[in-house]
Amino acid sequence: MAIAIAVILGVVGILLLWYGHKIWQSLTTGTLRGEPADEIIQLPTPRGPLAPDETVFLFAEQFVGTVSAEGSSHTTGTAPLSQQPVSLRDQANRLIYAVLVDQYQQERLQFRIGACDPTMMPPFPHKAWGLQVQRSDALSSSPLLDCLNVAFNVIYKQRGVSSTEEDSEKLWISLDELLDHILRVARAEISFWKREGVYGDLCNYIEEALVARGYLHELPRNTWLERLRSRKLQVNREAIEQRQPAADELHQRLTEFRRDYGSAQTQQVADDLTQPEEEANQELSEWTAPIDELPLDDALRMSIYEALVSLRQLEPSGGGR
Helix, strand or coil: CHHHHHHHHHHHHHHHHHHHHHHHHHHHHCCCCCCCCCCCCCCCCCCCCCCHHHHHHHCHHHHCCCCCCCCCCCCEEECCCCCCEEEHHHHHHHHHHHHHHHHHHCCCEEEEEEECCCCCCCCCCCCCEEEEEEECCCCCCCHHHHHHHHHHHHHHHHHCCCCCCCCCHHHCEEHHHHHHHHHHHHHCCCCHHHCCHHHHHHHHHHHHHHHHHCCEEECCCCCHHHHHCCCCEEECHHHHHCCHHHHHHHHHHHHHHHHHHCCHHHHHCCCCCCCCHHHCCHHHHHCCCCHHHCCHHHHHHHHHHHHHHHHHHCCHHHHCC
8 A cells, every 4th residue: 555655646746846847947948849940030130221219220330339348227328230339328418419419410409508597406406508409300310209199299398388499489498498408208108017218218219119110129039037027139130230321410510510610629539429418518517608609519518417417316216227
């Protein structure tokens, strides 16, 4: 009797081990032995040109630069082509900078710098000037420009002013208010559980647009364990590399803007767009000369940096990324 019980328990144990192995195999590989392997994924052919923000994201090495791999996953992203780490803060700053300069060069946006009271808040507590923006023509279409267009419409409606009016002070909006609304519009399409802070959300918003257009492809996550991890994206390398001339053209236009409207310090390094925004001319934060002598490029970059830092400080624990 004892022998029979031992045999039965042994058989049950073997069956449990075999079944457990199969379950673990399905959780970690998604397929059981003998099942056919997944077919090679045929990536779609993207249509239409890349917008400035999409170009900056895909060609991060040219516009953002890479950083040390020692950074936290909450502060670094990945350059699609080289798979090198990039600073999410610098990437978010450059995305905004590229679309604003692009629309300014097309005379769809106007900038002006005016005096204001110091905020006494970091990162530039004593800065007594602010940059304002006005929409002077219909904006081009891109992920962030679509958000900017909504931001203008919302603010103009709140102010009870039509965008067709001329010479109205109400048409001028501070850059920090616009960026606040851009972030709200972008986050309306991001699940609460997927939010990763100001910088991460702006970068992820562009990434989602590129997935939808076929420049990036989200790999399937077939197993339970894979679903717990961050998603993996396949780069449509051939399609992206075909857009290299457009990236070079955008780089040239941004460089020309820095040479035309930058300080002497900025003009010396105009070709290098990868410098961190925090290294903008610190003398601007305590500018004492006439406001109209402020170099526009430096003022724009510093204003973007200040606005995003301020938004991040309002979030719990510094806003994650």
